[in-house]
Structure formats: C-alpha cells, structure tokens
Amino acid sequence: MPVKSGLKTAFPIILLTIVVAISVTALTFTDRATRGKIEAQKEQEIQNMLSEMFPNMSEYDFENEIYTIYTDGDKVGYAFLAVGKGYGGDIDILVGLEDEMTVKGVTIISQTETPGLGSRIAESSFTDRFKGQSIEDVALTRDGGKIDAITSSTISSRAVVDAVRTTAMEKAKVLKGDEGG
Amino acid sequence: MAKFGKEFAKGLIISNPVFVLALGLCPTLAISTSIDSALGMTLAVLIVLFGSNVIISAIRKFVPSITRIPVFIVIIASLVTVVRLIFHAYMPQMHEALGIFLPLIVVNCIILGRAEAFASKNPLVHSIADALGITVGFMLALLMISFIRQILGTGNLSVFGVDFGTLPVLGKHPIVMFILPPGAFLIIGLLMGLFRRTGVMKSE
Numbered sequence: 001m002p003v004k005s006g007l008k009t010a011f012p013i014i015l016l017t018i019v020v021a022i023s024v025t026a027l028t029f030t031d032r033a034t035r036g037k038i039e040a041q042k043e044q045e046i047q048n049m050l051s052e053m054f055p056n057m058s059e060y061d062f063e064n065e066i067y068t069i070y071t072d073g074d075k076v077g078y079a080f081l082a083v084g085k086g087y088g089g090d091i092d093i094l095v096g097l098e099d100e101m102t103v104k105g106v107t108i109i110s111q112t113e114t115p116g117l118g119s120r121i122a123e124s125s126f127t128d129r130f131k132g133q134s135i136e137d138v139a140l141t142r143d144g145g146k147i148d149a150i151t152s153s154t155i156s157s158r159a160v161v162d163a164v165r166t167t168a169m170e171k172a173k174v175l176k177g178d179e180g181g
Numbered sequence: 182m183a184k185f186g187k188e189f190a191k192g193l194i195i196s197n198p199v200f201v202l203a204l205g206l207c208p209t210l211a212i213s214t215s216i217d218s219a220l221g222m223t224l225a226v227l228i229v230l231f232g233s234n235v236i237i238s239a240i241r242k243f244v245p246s247i248t249r250i251p252v253f254i255v256i257i258a259s260l261v262t263v264v265r266l267i268f269h270a271y272m273p274q275m276h277e278a279l280g281i282f283l284p285l286i287v288v289n290c291i292i293l294g295r296a297e298a299f300a301s302k303n304p305l306v307h308s309i310a311d312a313l314g315i316t317v318g319f320m321l322a323l324l325m326i327s328f329i330r331q332i333l334g335t336g337n338l339s340v341f342g343v344d345f346g347t348l349p350v351l352g353k354h355p356i357v358m359f360i361l362p363p364g365a366f367l368i369i370g371l372l373m374g375l376f377r378r379t380g381v382m383k384s385e
Contacts, residue, residue, distance in 0.1 A: 012248035019252050023259035030263045034270035041273050110277070115214075115334075116357040 084163030118156030192314025199322035205291040219323035221275040238308035334360030
C-alpha cells in the first residue's frame with residue numbers, strides 16, 4: 001500500500017504546516033491590532049519626558065535623530081537619545097540641551113544596573129548634577145570633569161557621564177553644521 | 182467533577198510547580214523581586230498555560246508523536262508572542278517590569294512540561310483543571326517568595342502603587358541582597374526546606 005504509507009510519512013509535515021500557518025495568521029492579526037497602540041505609547045513616553053525637561057514646550061519636531069523643542073515658535077533647546085554601557089547592560093538616556101554647549105537636563109529612560117547601587121543613576125540626586133553644565137565639563141571629577149560620581153557606583157556613573165558627553169559632542173557638531181549651512 | 186477538583190488541587194501543594202516540581206525556577210528567581218511583577222508574571226503564565234493546555238489537549242489525537250515537540254513549541258511560542266504584544270500595548274509598565282522574562286515564557290518548563298506530561302494525554306476538561314491548578318500553585322509560590330524578598334530587600338510593602346507602610350529599621354537599611362538573585366536562591370531554598378521538613382510537600 002504505497003499510497004497509504006506515503007500519506008503516513010507526509011502527514012506530520014502537512015500537520016506542522018497547518019499549525020504554523022494558523023499561528024502566523026494569529027500573530028499577524030495581533031501585531032496589526034496592537035502596533036498602533038504600542039507606537040503611540042512610545043511617542044507619548046518621549047513626549048512626557050520632553051515636557052518634563054522643557055516645561056514650556058509647546059511643540060517639537062524630530063529630524064536627524066534630534067528633537068528640536070519650541071515654545072510658541074521659538075527654538076528653546078534640543079534633545080536626543082544616548083546609550084551608555086553600564087555595569088549591567090545598556091543604559092538609555094534622554095539628554096536635553098539649552099543651546100549647542102549647555103546641558104538642560106538628563107533623564108534615564110531605562111537601565112539594568114544593580115538595584116540599590118548603580119540603579120541610583122536614575123534618581124534626580126544624580127541626574128540634577130548635569131543641569132547647566134557645559135558639555136565639555138560633563139565627566140567624572142576624577143577624570144577631570146565637574147560631575148561627582150555616586151559613591152561605590154563609579155562604573156555606572158561613568159557610563160552615563162561618558163555617554164552624555166560623547167553623544168552631546170557629536171550632536172553639537174551636527175547642530176553647528178546646520179546653522180553654518 | 183471530582184476529577185476536575187483533584188486535577189486542580191494537585192497543582193497547589195502536592196505538585197506545586199516551584200517547590201515540588203522545581204519547574205520555572207528561572208523566571209521565579211528573576212521576577213520575584215516585587216509582588217507587582219509576581220502577579221504580572223502569573224497573569225502571563227495563566228494565559229499561556231491555559232491556551233496551550235486547551236489547544237494541545239484538543240488536538241492530541243491528531244498529533245503523531247514524532248512531530249509533537251515542534252507542534253507544541255509553535256503553539257506555545259505563538260501564545261507567548263500574543264501575550265507579549267498585548268502586555269506591551271495595554272500594560273506597558275508591567276511589560277517593562279517583566280522585561281526579557283516575558284518572551285522567555287516560551288522556554289519556561291512549566292508550560293512545555295504540562296503540555297508533554299499532562300495535556301497531550303488527558304481530556305480537555307482535566308487539562309483545563311491542570312492549567313488552572315498549576316497556575317495558582319505558581320502564583321502562591323511567587324507571592325510567598327516576592328513578599329519576603331520585597332519586605333527584606335526594600336523594607337517597604339506596596340502593591341500596584343498602594344503603600345501598606347514601611348518597616349522602621351529595614352526601611353532605612355534594607356538588606357539589598359534579598360532583591361538581588363542570591364536572595365532569591367536563599368528564600369526559595371529555605372521555603373523548600375521548610376515545606377519538606379514540616380511534611381507539607383514531598384519531593385516527587
């Protein structure tokens with residue numbers, strides 16, 4: 001009975017194909033249903049953080065990975081994302097600038113540093129230390145800068161500080177280039 | 182109906198997934214840092230385990246044994262992805278708190294373990310009872326562990342933003358170790374030992 005035994009061999013393949021097809025359909029459907037919501041949420045999150053950093057913000061636009069902040073049509077600052085290499089993984093940071101040279105504020109978006117030690121980088125007692133600093137001075141005191149590290153969390157502190165400085169320097173170049181051109 | 186009750190009840194104590202079967206220890210260690218994330222994890226596991234037990238029990242007679250593992254994995258992975266997307270869309274904070282351990286439910290041995298050991302051999306109704314019982318057992322274990330870890334590790338008890346107060350000494354000087362992974366090992370080990378010693382649970 002070659003036909004029957006052929007079917008028997010093929011059946012697992014057919015079955016698996018059907019199972020995969022059904023699961024792909026279900027996943028596509030869920031993705032469609034939730035995608036808008038997830039994107040709106042990310043946008044909202046960024047917007048909340050920006051308006052916390054720039055309380056007078058009335059609108060912003062996003063170009064070349066830089067958010068430009070406006071108050072009633074006047075440019076009041078910039079913001080961008082920076083990624084630090086922390087002790088426990090990547091640290092996502094939102095950096096705000098008043099002008100091309102001065103830090104307006106720093107917000108830790110997400111981090112996986114040691115709870116109770118490195119995780120204190122997300123607290124305002126640390127992030128407030130960046131306010132009003134010139135971007136060139138954003139380095140740990142022991143590295144010749146003006147930001148004090150958190151006691152016993154030097155690696156996490158340095159990760160944030162260095163990411164803010166290097167990214168801010170890069171963005172400042174882009175911003176200055178824009179004005180020149 | 183008596184069988185239904187029996188299949189449900191066994192998950193709570195005699196086959197408790199964490200303390201007796203020792204399944205799903207990785208997410209248990211990782212997310213039992215707070216009662217909030219323990220409950221979030223329970224919800225995710227409930228949806229996935231219920232779904233997978235129902236589907237696998239319903240199709241158990243058509244699935245030849247050589248393809249059963251890939252079929253189970255596809256079903257479980259799809260369910261987990263659906264749950265992850267829904268959490269991301271409607272419970273963003275919970276999605277954030279569970280982090281990588283939400284997608285990792287795919288490889289949580291509780292799910293595949295129940296599919297292989299129970300749902301693929303038992304009728305639908307019993308598989309539902311099994312899924313519910315195991316989930317409640319998982320929840321009880323997670324709640325116990327996360328309660329102790331949260332109290333010792335932060336000195337504070339709060340659930341979903343409702344603050345039940347801070348302990349006098351621990352509040353100021355929490356034992357941070359209990360929030361970190363070693364604390365989870367200690368607490369799980371001590372509870373497991375306690376339950377065995379007192380005869381509440383026996384090893385399988």
